[in-house]
Amino acid sequence: MSKTWRDPRLIKQIEEQIEAAGFGCRPNERAHITLTEAEAAAVYALGSGMTEGQTFVVCDAGGGTTDVNALKVKSTTLMELEALSYTEGRAVGSTVIDFKVKKLLERRLKRVERHINGELEAVIDRVMRNSFLSHKCNFGAEGYNFPKYTLPVPELPPGMDDLDAGIEDSKIVITRYVHPKGDAQDRSAENNVAMNSKASSMIRSRRCRTSSTNS
Numbered sequence: 001m002s003k004t005w006r007d008p009r010l011i012k013q014i015e016e017q018i019e020a021a022g023f024g025c026r027p028n029e030r031a032h033i034t035l036t037e038a039e040a041a042a043v044y045a046l047g048s049g050m051t052e053g054q055t056f057v058v059c060d061a062g063g064g065t066t067d068v069n070a071l072k073v074k075s076t077t078l079m080e081l082e083a084l085s086y087t088e089g090r091a092v093g094s095t096v097i098d099f100k101v102k103k104l105l106e107r108r109l110k111r112v113e114r115h116i117n118g119e120l121e122a123v124i125d126r127v128m129r130n131s132f133l134s135h136k137c138n139f140g141a142e143g144y145n146f147p148k149y150t151l152p153v154p155e156l157p158p159g160m161d162d163l164d165a166g167i168e169d170s171k172i173v174i175t176r177y178v179h180p181k182g183d184a185q186d187r188s189a190e191n192n193v194a195m196n197s198k199a200s201s202m203i204r205s206r207r208c209r210t211s212s213t214n215s
Contacts, residue, residue, distance in 0.1 A: 064093040111165040117155045148175040
């Protein structure tokens, strides 16, 4: 279940829907919602061949929030885990990214609105659908690590450049910024923009093989 499900009535309703679909109705079969998505992913990872002393990270990147948990296997027999670190409910989800990118486009394109052939809001919506979503869904994929990402704006005059608006050749440009420590981030000149390839809620468990002395 989602980490944000706090109301027992909601959980009960979901359980009833599960039973109505035919699950948990057979002898010795029960359907209960007791684990969050992150907890369920952790249990799955634990049962996939991990050994005591290993550590791993569970990341639940959803539509509205992102949860990250670092866990250490204490016992495979008792299915026991130790929480090393966690961050839950941070407002860094897919829909939040869409909202921030749209605001970025508004700020950029308002600087050149007099050159736009069309209504600003409609133009932004088209750029979001036709260009940004493609970058978002492919971001992080193999071979998609570019120094900059461009969002064409056909409603601008061909070949238009405006450095203040971050526009090159009639395209909005988002450059890939490398942190002094070496961590790459995506940011524009005005605002940090973290693209995410999670268009819908998903859970990933990534095994980090470390020795118990290094964890």
